[in-house]
Amino acid sequence: MFDIGASELLVIVIVAILVIGPKDMPKALRTAGRWIGKLRRMSGHFRAGLDEVVRQAEIEEMEEKWAKRNKEIMAKYPEGSTPEGGAPENLIPGEMEPLASANEVPDADAAAEAAIKRAAPVKAPEHTDEPPLPLDPPPAGKGR
Template identity: 80%
Template sequence: MFDIGAAELLVIVVVAIIVIGPKDMPKAMRTAGRWIGKLRRMSGHFRAGIDEMVRQAEIEDMEKEWAERNKRIMAEYPKGTDPAGGAPDNLVPPQMEPLAAADEVPDPDAAAEAAIRRAAPKKAPEHAASDPQEPPLPLDPPPPPPSEA
């Protein structure tokens, strides 16, 4: 902000000592520090206010854009029931179907077992080297030793 170098600062200190005097210098420095602190706080509040105004303006712009998009989509697909209009083919995939109430399920144990089977992770297929020249994967078991006949 103020491009003050070491030489300028030295001149300011010498002039201050001459004008204020060494006796009153600590009091003057304390007063200057308080004023600088107040200026920094006020500039911080001012900057925060400006940032908030910018943020509010951006939010208003986004809301206008979303309203325009919504209006265009609603004009294009007034019913919203066909998949081209944004309606999904299947709202919930079968594995995400909600569980039925306990009194609606004829066999709660069977339903629980089926839910556990659906949620169980599937085991990845084992790696089998089709080519004997292919290098093994790092976690593959070591190849059997060659048989001596």
């Protein structure tokens, strides 16, 4: 902000000591510090206000874009063209076949057994010589 070099700062300090005097220098520095603090707080408050104004303007701009996009969507898919599920008709596939119920499957028991076999875990060949893991919990007196 202010382009003050070390030599210029030294001149200012020497003039301040000569004009104010070494006795009143601490009081003058405290007063200057308070003024600088007030200026910083005011500039921070001003900056926060400007940021808020910019953010509100961006929000209004986005709301306008969303309203415009909503109008385009509503024009493309009028209220009467959406099915009960809410999706546009052109997104729903044509004729879908219903899933067969358990009563309609020719051999329900065989299908269930096949599903169980498919879901059963299969050990890798390199792990077949390992002992099986114990299924029972340890006795109450041992371990945790």
